[in-house]
Amino acid sequence: MRTIFLLVQKEFIQVFRDKTLLTLIFLGPIVQLFVLPLIANYGVRNISIAIVDYDHSPYSQQLIRKILSSRYFELGGYASSYKDGRSLVKRDEADLILEIPNGFERDLVRQGQQKVFIAINAINGIKGSLGGAYLSEVLSDFNSEIRLQWMRPERFDNEPRIEIRTSDWYNPYLSFLVLMVPGFLVTLLTNIGSFLTALNIVKEKESGTIEQLNVSPIRKSHIIIGKLLPFWILGVVDFSIGLLIARFVYDIVPVGSVLLIYLFLAIYLTALLGLGLLISTYSETQQQAISISYFVVMLFTFLSGLYTPLDAIPIWAKVLSQINPLTHFITVIRMVMLKGSTFSDVLYPFAAIVVLSLIFNLWAISNYKKTV
Amino acid sequence: MGAVVISTNQLTKKFGDFAAVDSVSFDVYQGEIFGFVGANGAGKTTVIRMLCGLLLPSSGTASIAGFDIYSQTEEIKKSIGYMSQKFSLYEDLTVKENIRFFAGIYGLSDKEIREKGDGLVFELGLQESAKKKVKELPLGWKQRLSFSIAIIHSPQVVFLDEPTSGVDPIVRRQFWELIYAASERGITVFVTTHYMDEAEYCGRVSIMVDGKIRALDTPSNLKTRFSGNTMGDVFRSLARGAARVGD
Numbered sequence: 344m345r346t347i348f349l350l351v352q353k354e355f356i357q358v359f360r361d362k363t364l365l366t367l368i369f370l371g372p373i374v375q376l377f378v379l380p381l382i383a384n385y386g387v388r389n390i391s392i393a394i395v396d397y398d399h400s401p402y403s404q405q406l407i408r409k410i411l412s413s414r415y416f417e418l419g420g421y422a423s424s425y426k427d428g429r430s431l432v433k434r435d436e437a438d439l440i441l442e443i444p445n446g447f448e449r450d451l452v453r454q455g456q457q458k459v460f461i462a463i464n465a466i467n468g469i470k471g472s473l474g475g476a477y478l479s480e481v482l483s484d485f486n487s488e489i490r491l492q493w494m495r496p497e498r499f500d501n502e503p504r505i506e507i508r509t510s511d512w513y514n515p516y517l518s519f520l521v522l523m524v525p526g527f528l529v530t531l532l533t534n535i536g537s538f539l540t541a542l543n544i545v546k547e548k549e550s551g552t553i554e555q556l557n558v559s560p561i562r563k564s565h566i567i568i569g570k571l572l573p574f575w576i577l578g579v580v581d582f583s584i585g586l587l588i589a590r591f592v593y594d595i596v597p598v599g600s601v602l603l604i605y606l607f608l609a610i611y612l613t614a615l616l617g618l619g620l621l622i623s624t625y626s627e628t629q630q631q632a633i634s635i636s637y638f639v640v641m642l643f644t645f646l647s648g649l650y651t652p653l654d655a656i657p658i659w660a661k662v663l664s665q666i667n668p669l670t671h672f673i674t675v676i677r678m679v680m681l682k683g684s685t686f687s688d689v690l691y692p693f694a695a696i697v698v699l700s701l702i703f704n705l706w707a708i709s710n711y712k713k714t715v
Numbered sequence: 716m717g718a719v720v721i722s723t724n725q726l727t728k729k730f731g732d733f734a735a736v737d738s739v740s741f742d743v744y745q746g747e748i749f750g751f752v753g754a755n756g757a758g759k760t761t762v763i764r765m766l767c768g769l770l771l772p773s774s775g776t777a778s779i780a781g782f783d784i785y786s787q788t789e790e791i792k793k794s795i796g797y798m799s800q801k802f803s804l805y806e807d808l809t810v811k812e813n814i815r816f817f818a819g820i821y822g823l824s825d826k827e828i829r830e831k832g833d834g835l836v837f838e839l840g841l842q843e844s845a846k847k848k849v850k851e852l853p854l855g856w857k858q859r860l861s862f863s864i865a866i867i868h869s870p871q872v873v874f875l876d877e878p879t880s881g882v883d884p885i886v887r888r889q890f891w892e893l894i895y896a897a898s899e900r901g902i903t904v905f906v907t908t909h910y911m912d913e914a915e916y917c918g919r920v921s922i923m924v925d926g927k928i929r930a931l932d933t934p935s936n937l938k939t940r941f942s943g944n945t946m947g948d949v950f951r952s953l954a955r956g957a958a959r960v961g962d
Contacts, residue, residue: 345819346819346820349815349816349819349820350820353805353808353812353816356807356808356812357805357807357808360807361807550801550803550806551799551800551801551802551803552803552804552805554769554797554799554801554803555797555799555803555804555817556820557769558767558768558769558792558795558797559792559817559820559821560789560792560793560820560821560822561820
């Protein structure tokens with residue numbers, strides 16, 4: 344016990360003397376939590392629209408005003424022809440083209456119906472499809488407005504209509520922050536767990552001090568615990584800071600049990616530290632450790648379901664995402680924090696994370712012993 | 716002569732087909748300063764690493780303080796000290812913190828650490844620097860500190876792997892005074908070097924060429940046998956024609 348205490352104490356002295364490391368551990372995650380959730384917003388606003396109005400009638404003007412007064416759209420420019428509108432899109436000054444045909448008002452009044460044409464720049468699929476959807480919504484609104492103006496209410500009622508009412512649970516305002524903040528909370532730990540741990544061990548390899556430990560009577564297992572425990576503690580501290588930021592900055596209060604979240608955190612961190620140790624056993628220099636960690640962490644992040652729902656990815660990627668501890672913790676933290684899921688709801692990710700932690704650590708320990 | 720502390724018999728280490736150390740046999744006695752001389756790549760470090768339990772031999776036997784290097788590595792680790800080629804104290808810890816850490820992992824009590832640590836700092840004249848970080852010390856001081864820490868738990872044997880590389884002859888001389896003092900306390904010193912003036916300071920010297928021991932005797936006997944005035948002459952006449960040329 345005393346040896347482990349000495350090792351941990353030594354590690355903390357070293358971490359607190361290293362200004363760069365200290366910044367990375369404490370300031371990095373805080374900055375990340377303040378900035379990233381604001382950027383990672385899939386909501387689409389300020390869609391530039393190019394308007395080709397061949398009609399120039401009061402009705403077309405009314406429609407244009409309605410579109411531009413919605414908070415989703417801004418005017419990219421008026422174009423004299425559809426071709427003109429296309430060139431606005433090419434210059435990236437517009438995302439959508441709305442073409443109002445000649446005789447729009449006349450036909451609308453005479454025949455009671457009219458067509459408009461929307462062309463969408465779909466390079467950014469989300470922006471394109473959402474922009475199109477928003478615009479259709481505005482148009483159908485406009486549609487019912489003029490119907491109301493022209494038709495008497497009793498006639499209106501004769502037409503059967505199905506009205507859809509949705510109720511959005513757990514995140515009633517559909518805020519992306521609610522989805523992203525818990526996710527980032529998990530990813531920011533990943534750096535400390537894998538990256539810094541690997542770097543720390545390899546640094547001792549480079550300086551030769553690890554050899555000094557290896558000729559001493561300290562047991563290998565104690566060396567490993569002494570190396571991993573400090574980063575485990577730092578991870579818990581970092582996570583707690585993040586949880587407070589989520590609470591007080593983003594007003595995200597865990598719905599479920601905080602204890603359950605911490606139980607997962609404890610196991611998740613051991614999995615990550617095992618990964619860090621594993622990386623260190625395969626690296627002789629800090630550069631190697633950085634390159635490997637960078638690759639692994641990036642892969643883990645993209646395969647974790649942080650940015651994109653995992654249901655949409657191909658089978659092979661789904662398999663990969665399952666051997667990724669990040670996936671399970673992100674799933675669980677979203678479930679517990681936002682939905683209030685209980686332990687019995689998260690049994691599968693719990694089992695998965697325990698198994699992964701065991702695999703990483705056993706692999707790392709057997710490899711550590713062989714290489715030294 | 717005292718009891719045998721290190722004994723090797725046909726000790727061999729192969730990396731693939733390459734025999735880094737080729738059937739090496741020798742005995743080292745208690746309190747002796749045993750020099751291991753050879754060009755870079757002759758196999759000196761490999762021998763030390765095997766004796767310290769950092770590397771498993773391919774064949775042959777060896778024992779340290781009566782413990783077998785295959786089966787009793789844990790007991791061996793308690794009875795030896797080791798100072799590697801690389802300077803290996805924690806540079807970002809202070810002198811005192813390094814002493815406390817290394818003495819602590821060898822199981823010294825807090826009281827022992829305080830007493831021995833203070834004595835060590837005093838002996839090295841480091842009183843003023845005790846709270847300085849090790850990286851702020853000059854190399855010669857670091858090496859002497861490193862040596863003193865390597866023997867703070869009073870081991871039976873201390874292995875020094877080229878402990879004085881990179882410092883001038885005066886600082887080397889100071890370092891050797893520490894080695895003599897340790898030897899007088901009964902600690903066996905096993906030291907590798909490629910400085911021939913240091914070879915002169917040893918009780919006995921073994922000269923390694925291409926993984927084999929070519930000669931083993933006191934410096935004066937070696938000089939007589941190979942009719943040289945210095946250990947340098949002896950070494951040159953033995954190492955002529957070595958296949959592995961040091962860098």
